[in-house]
Amino acid sequence: MKGKIFLYLFLFMALIALYLFMSNGKMIAAKDAQLEKLDAKIDNLQDSVQQTQLKVLDMQYFSLENNDDALVYYDHLQLEDPSRYIADKLLETNEQKGDNPLIPYEGMESDFKINKIKILNHKWIISDFSDGKYWGELLIKYELNDNLGVDFTLVDHLLYTRSQ
Template sequence: MRSKIFLYLFFFMALIALYLFVSSNKIIEAKDAQLERLHNKIENLQDSVQQTQLKVLDMQYFSLENNDDALVYYEHLQLDDPSRYIADKLLETNEQKGDNPLIPYEGMESDFKINKIKILNHKWIIADFSDGKYWGELLLKYELKDDLGVDFTLIDHLLYTRSQ
């Protein structure tokens, strides 16, 4: 009787060991598959981050902040951020009553005002303007003088037409 109990106990322990062995292998395989999926996601995210960084660098190419040759023109003025200073001066033209004087169109819904500004280098600016319904773009030439005055000259402009 005692030997049968030990035999059943041994058989039962062997089944438990077999179950643990099989289930641990399945757990390890599942974890390995999950780890592989996470590794692939990380690689995809790294590629995506790299592509985004390249796009950002490409977008910053025409930018006064990243153009050391153009910034040399303003070293003697002791400006911390020439781009911000010039953009502020351009936005001050919006403060006049009526349409912005640099925009060669009359506002149809309200007054045309400059919204977005991109300072390309030490000579040119591209700007977006709108009256709330209609919009367009300007290409401006500017000159930052030694007395910190800024002269803006319109080079070209366009007004988008609404397609209906």
């Protein structure tokens, strides 16, 4: 009788061991598949980050901050951030009552004011203007003088028309 109990106990333990072995194999396979999916996702995200960084670098190509040749023109002025200084001077033209004097249009809803500014190099700026409903863009030539005054000259402009 003791022999049969040990035999049944041995068979029961063998079945448990077999079950644990099979379930561990399936669990390892499931975890491996999950890791492969996560690795593929990481690779995809790294590619996206790299593409985004390349786009940012491409967009910064025409920028005074990244143009050492253009920045050399302002070395003698010892400005900490020439781009910020020039942008601030351009935004000061918005402080006048009425439309901005650089914008050759009269505001239809309110006064036209400059909103966004992109300083391309040591001579040109592209900017966006709006009156709240209508908008356009300006190409501005500027000159930063030794006395830190900035002279702005409108080169070209456009006003977007609403198509309804």
